[in-house]
Amino acid sequence: MRHTTEKIVERKNLVVNPVKTCQPIGAMYAALGIHRCMPHSHGSQGCCAYHRSMLTRHYKEPVMATTSSFTEGASVFGGMGNLMDAIANIFSLYDPDVIAVHTTCLSETIGDDIPQIVKKAKDNGLIPRGKHVFHANTPSYVGTHITGYASMVKAMVDYFAVPSRKRSDQINLVPGFVDPPDMEELRRISSSFGVAVVMFPDTSGVLNTGLTGAFKMFPRGGTRVSELVTAGEAIATLGLGRFAAGPAARALDAKCGVPCEVLDLPLGLAATDRFVMALSRHTGVPVPEDIAEERARVVDLVADMHQYLYGKRVAVAGDPDHLFPLVEFLLDLEMDVRHIVTGMQSKKIERRMEELFREKAPDKRPNFAAPGDLFLLHQWIKNDPVDLIIGNTHTKYIARDENIPSVRVGFPILDRVGHQYFPIVGYRGAVRLLEMILNAFLERVDATVPEESFELVM
Numbered sequence: 001m002r003h004t005t006e007k008i009v010e011r012k013n014l015v016v017n018p019v020k021t022c023q024p025i026g027a028m029y030a031a032l033g034i035h036r037c038m039p040h041s042h043g044s045q046g047c048c049a050y051h052r053s054m055l056t057r058h059y060k061e062p063v064m065a066t067t068s069s070f071t072e073g074a075s076v077f078g079g080m081g082n083l084m085d086a087i088a089n090i091f092s093l094y095d096p097d098v099i100a101v102h103t104t105c106l107s108e109t110i111g112d113d114i115p116q117i118v119k120k121a122k123d124n125g126l127i128p129r130g131k132h133v134f135h136a137n138t139p140s141y142v143g144t145h146i147t148g149y150a151s152m153v154k155a156m157v158d159y160f161a162v163p164s165r166k167r168s169d170q171i172n173l174v175p176g177f178v179d180p181p182d183m184e185e186l187r188r189i190s191s192s193f194g195v196a197v198v199m200f201p202d203t204s205g206v207l208n209t210g211l212t213g214a215f216k217m218f219p220r221g222g223t224r225v226s227e228l229v230t231a232g233e234a235i236a237t238l239g240l241g242r243f244a245a246g247p248a249a250r251a252l253d254a255k256c257g258v259p260c261e262v263l264d265l266p267l268g269l270a271a272t273d274r275f276v277m278a279l280s281r282h283t284g285v286p287v288p289e290d291i292a293e294e295r296a297r298v299v300d301l302v303a304d305m306h307q308y309l310y311g312k313r314v315a316v317a318g319d320p321d322h323l324f325p326l327v328e329f330l331l332d333l334e335m336d337v338r339h340i341v342t343g344m345q346s347k348k349i350e351r352r353m354e355e356l357f358r359e360k361a362p363d364k365r366p367n368f369a370a371p372g373d374l375f376l377l378h379q380w381i382k383n384d385p386v387d388l389i390i391g392n393t394h395t396k397y398i399a400r401d402e403n404i405p406s407v408r409v410g411f412p413i414l415d416r417v418g419h420q421y422f423p424i425v426g427y428r429g430a431v432r433l434l435e436m437i438l439n440a441f442l443e444r445v446d447a448t449v450p451e452e453s454f455e456l457v458m
C-alpha cells in the first residue's frame with residue numbers, strides 16, 4: 001500500500017486488492033443456513049480449505065464442509081466418481097439431512113454435470129430415504145462471493161419450494177449476505193408483526209454459537225427443509241438485497257406464485273423504514289409501538305451527535321447490496337461521501353447511486369467504480385483525502401498508510417469483533433453503525449486535539 005501512486009492511469013486487465021472474493025465462499029455460507037446441512041465443494045482440496053478458513057476467520061467458528069478432493073485423475077476424466085464416493089461417505093460418516101454441492105473453477109472448466117451425477121447417486125441408492133442433495137453452479141472466474149450466495153439461495157427455491165393452492169399466514173424473508181446477528185434481527189423485526197416467518201437461509205444458531213464444551217457437527221440453527229417446502233404457500237416474499245436475495249425471491253414468485261418485493265438491505269434509517277413499511281403493507285398490521293420507539297432512538301442519537309457527523313468526508317468500499325443503503329444513510333446524516341467502490345460489475349448500482357446523489361446531494365459528484373479495487377480507492381484518497389473509511393478488513397492498509405480512522409463493515413472482517421454478536425440491520429443496527437462511526441471520530445479528536453481543547457464531555 002505504501003507504494004500506491006497518486007497518478008491514476010487506466011487499467012483494463014489488472015486488479016490490485018479486489019473488493020470481492022470467490023463464488024463458493026458465498027455458496028458455502030448460504031448452505032450453512034440450512035439446518036443439518038453439509039456444504040460440499042466439488043473440486044480440489046485447496047479451494048475448500050481456503051473457503052472454510054475465510055469463513056472461520058470472519059465468524060470465529062469452526063466451519064464444516066467436505067470436498068470431492070480432485071487429483072490429476074478427476075481433472076482429466078471428470079469428477080463423477082469422486083462426487084459419488086463423497087455422497088456415500090458423507091451420509092455414512094456425518095449423517096447430515098442435506099448435502100449442498102457447489103462447484104469450483106476446476107469442476108466448471110471440466111464441465112461436470114452435477115444434476116446428472118446426483119440422479120445417478122440417487123438411482124444407485126447412495127442418498128438415504130428422507131435425505132437430500134442439491135447443488136448450485138459457482139464458477140469463480142465470473143461473479144463474486146455475492147453471486148455464489150445468490151445462486152445457492154436460488155437453488156434452495158429450485159429444489160425444495162413446492163407450489164401450493166393453499167395460502168398460509170406466513171411471510172418469507174430472503175436475507176442478503178449478512179451476519180448471523182443480522183439474520184436474528186430481521187426475524188425479530190418481522191415476527192413483531194405477529195405473522196409466521198420463514199427465513200432462508202438462516203445462519204443464526206449455526207455460526208454464532210456459544211462454547212458449551214460439547215462439539216456439535218450440526219448446531220441447532222438453520223432453516224428446516226420443511227420450511228423451504230412451505231415457502232411456496234406464503235402470502236409474500238421480501239428479498240432483502242437486490243443482488244444476493246433478488247434472484248431467489250423472484251424464482252419463488254415464478255415457481256410458486258408467491259408475490260415478491262425486492263428491497264435494499266435494511267441498513268440505516270431510510271432503508272429500514274422501507275422494510276418496516278413493506279412488512280406492515282403485506283401483513284396488514286400497523287407498525288408495532290416497540291419498533292417505532294427503536295426508530296425514535298436512532299433519530300435522537302442523530303440529533304444529539306450531528307455536529308460530529310456533518311460534512312465529514314467518507315470513502316466506502318463494499319458489496320453492492322451494502323453500498324446503496326449505507327451511502328443513503330451517510331447522506332441522510334449530511335456526511336460528504338467522496339469515493340465509492342465495489343468489486344462487482346454493476347451498471348444498475350451506478351445508475352441508482354447517481355439518482356441517490358441527485359436527490360440527496362445534487363451538488364456532490366463522488367468517484368464511483370463498479371467494479372473497482374482498493375488500489376484505485378487509495379489513489380482517489382491520495383488525490384482527495386477523507387476523514388473516514390468504511391469497508392472490510394482489507395481497507396485497514398489504506399487507513400494506516402493515510403492515517404485515517406476506519407470502520408469495519410462487510411465481509412470479511414478478520415481483525416475486529418462485534419459483527420458476530422451485534423446486528424447492523426434495522427433500527428438497532430443503525431444505532432450500532434452510528435456508534436462505530438461516532439466513536440471513530442471521537443477517539444480521533446481525543447488523540448489529536450491540543451491540551452487546552454481536551455474535553456471530558458463531548
Ligand code: SF4
Nearest residue numbers: 022047050104105140
Ligand atoms: S480456484 Fe476458483 S474456486 Fe478455487 S479458490 Fe481459486 S477462485 Fe476460488
